[in-house]
Amino acid sequence: MLGITATNPISVDNFKFYLYIIEGHSGALMLERLSGKLISIIKQISGKALISDKNIESAIDEIKLALLEADVNLRVVRRFVNRTAEDAMGMKVARDVTPSQQFVKIVYDRLVEILGEKRSALDLKGPDTQSVILCMGLQGSGKTTTAAKLGAFLAREGRKPILVAADPVRPAAAEQLAVLGKQAGIDVFRLEEKSPAKIVKKALEKAGREQFDTVIVDTTGRMHVDDAMMKELEELKRLARPVESLLIADAMTGQQAVDIAKSFDERIGLTGVILSKFDSDARGGAALSIRSITGRPIKYVGTGEKIEDLEPFYPERMASRILGRGDIVSLVEKAEAAIEAEEAEQIREKMESNTFDFDDYLDQFRRVKKMGSVRSLIEMIPGLQGNVDEDKINLEDMKKEESIILSMTRKERKNPLIIGPGRRKRIARGSGTAVFDVNKLLKKFEKTKIMMKKMARNKDYQQRLIGNLDRH
Numbered sequence: 001m002l003g004i005t006a007t008n009p010i011s012v013d014n015f016k017f018y019l020y021i022i023e024g025h026s027g028a029l030m031l032e033r034l035s036g037k038l039i040s041i042i043k044q045i046s047g048k049a050l051i052s053d054k055n056i057e058s059a060i061d062e063i064k065l066a067l068l069e070a071d072v073n074l075r076v077v078r079r080f081v082n083r084t085a086e087d088a089m090g091m092k093v094a095r096d097v098t099p100s101q102q103f104v105k106i107v108y109d110r111l112v113e114i115l116g117e118k119r120s121a122l123d124l125k126g127p128d129t130q131s132v133i134l135c136m137g138l139q140g141s142g143k144t145t146t147a148a149k150l151g152a153f154l155a156r157e158g159r160k161p162i163l164v165a166a167d168p169v170r171p172a173a174a175e176q177l178a179v180l181g182k183q184a185g186i187d188v189f190r191l192e193e194k195s196p197a198k199i200v201k202k203a204l205e206k207a208g209r210e211q212f213d214t215v216i217v218d219t220t221g222r223m224h225v226d227d228a229m230m231k232e233l234e235e236l237k238r239l240a241r242p243v244e245s246l247l248i249a250d251a252m253t254g255q256q257a258v259d260i261a262k263s264f265d266e267r268i269g270l271t272g273v274i275l276s277k278f279d280s281d282a283r284g285g286a287a288l289s290i291r292s293i294t295g296r297p298i299k300y301v302g303t304g305e306k307i308e309d310l311e312p313f314y315p316e317r318m319a320s321r322i323l324g325r326g327d328i329v330s331l332v333e334k335a336e337a338a339i340e341a342e343e344a345e346q347i348r349e350k351m352e353s354n355t356f357d358f359d360d361y362l363d364q365f366r367r368v369k370k371m372g373s374v375r376s377l378i379e380m381i382p383g384l385q386g387n388v389d390e391d392k393i394n395l396e397d398m399k400k401e402e403s404i405i406l407s408m409t410r411k412e413r414k415n416p417l418i419i420g421p422g423r424r425k426r427i428a429r430g431s432g433t434a435v436f437d438v439n440k441l442l443k444k445f446e447k448t449k450i451m452m453k454k455m456a457r458n459k460d461y462q463q464r465l466i467g468n469l470d471r472h
């Protein structure tokens with residue numbers, strides 16, 4: 001993920017860019033409440049330029065409650081909470097990202113982890129080989145609808161699918177698939193036959209003859225997970241050797257969906273899950289736990305009753321949608337401004353109390369380098385704006401000054417008055433400059449300091465400083 005890891009903290013720009021490329025998608029009701037809660041928790045913590053362990057702890061507690069309330073599986077919540085806490089404690093202090101932003105990033109990363117990290121697409125074979133997709137699930141979970149949706153989706157991608165009605169229990173089921181197939185413009189195979197295995201066998205033969213490259217099998221659902229259903233599915237799997245054995249799980253059924261997924265996976269072996277009815281206003285957290293509990297990826301979500309209401313599932317997009325993409329971007333911007341305000345205030349205090357030293361000076365150089373412009377420095381350091389000609393600040397000079405400061409000892413940086421002739425010579429040698437350059441910098445520094453002190457006490461100037469910060 002762009003080389004961004006917890007130990008390699010991202011820059012603000014990286015983060016923004018990152019959020020832009022993983023843009024969220026169409027709004028669904030599901031998870032809206034969870035999303036609202038998490039966003040408000042994040043907003044609270046991100047208002048702080050500095051956060052304490054206690055702040056983090058209570059934020060994690062609140063997140064835990066929000067997840068449980070959204071019906072996320074208890075085991076998944078525990079894992080999430082533990083890892084988030086671990087990461088947050090090991091958070092590196094980075095100059096260009098505030099702790100609260102890093103915390104948000106950690107929450108985001110852990111959420112992506114729960115949802116499955118990377119997009120897991122269908123693992124279909126090339127067009128000259130037949131790929132069978134077996135759709136399983138309990139009664140009413142959305143198998144038939146999803147089979148048709150999937151067929152339409154794959155046809156749009158250039159494949160030639162055929163739908164197979166392997167639900168001989170109810171004739172209406174085959175009829176339903178035929179209607180949906182017609183809507184989607186996809187062939188449907190049906191047969192007056194009591195054995196699903198025989199139907200599938202005949203369907204595969206037809207698909208071979210007529211070069212259908214994708215065979216989507218819709219199966220019978222039962223009210224509960226029972227042995228008869230599993231036996232039937234086992235037989236179909238043996239016979240059809242599907243490349244994809246998909247569970248169609250109703251996202252509205254809560255924790256039950258997790259248990260169902262577990263039993264199907266244990267007995268039949270799943271390659272993935274499609275969550276149907278993701279457009280409902282159920283709490284949704286359970287469905288999102290399936291991946292974590294079974295290790296099987298969510299491949300698509302159904303977002304409505306129409307044929308085209310099927311979306312590939314992207315863990316990153318889902319996480320950024322849950323955390324409110326737009327909100328995070330503005331939060332990062334706000335935090336950015338907050339860091340600047342805080343730093344400016346610190347500098348002002350230092351100037352006023354006359355403790356501004358070469359370390360602070362050095363700090364400003366680094367800032368300029370990072371931001372790549374002198375203007376940012378001028379805006380930041382009280383007293384410079386309006387008094388310094390931007391064009392006259394030469395980056396080469398700054399580099400020289402930086403190396404001179406780096407050759408000073410800690411004590412010298414804190415108290416330049418002790419830098420006598422002997423020390424000046426040593427510093428010049430150490431920085432590859434001339435004593436003349438060192439003298440020049442020391443003079444300039446004293447002058448700057450006096451000017452800064454004057455400016456810091458100037459009410460008019462202080463107003464301007466506040467104005468500057470407000471514009472950020």
Ligand SMILES: Nc1nc2c(ncn2[C@@H]2O[C@H](COP(=O)(O)OP(=O)(O)OP(=O)(O)O)[C@@H](O)[C@H]2O)c(=O)[nH]1
Pocket residue numbers: 137138139140141142143144145146167173220221222275276277278279280301302303304305309
């Ligand atoms: N809102 C919404 N409704 C859906 C979605 N998927 C399926 N449905 C509806 O859920 C109901 C059941 O869908 P089916 O596709 O018939 O479910 P099934 O698993 O084939 O059902 P059985 O064959 O009876 O076991 C239908 O009314 C569908 O329109 C979805 O993603 N969103």
Ligand SMILES: [Mg+2]
Pocket residue numbers: 143144145167173218219
């Ligand atoms: Mg059905």
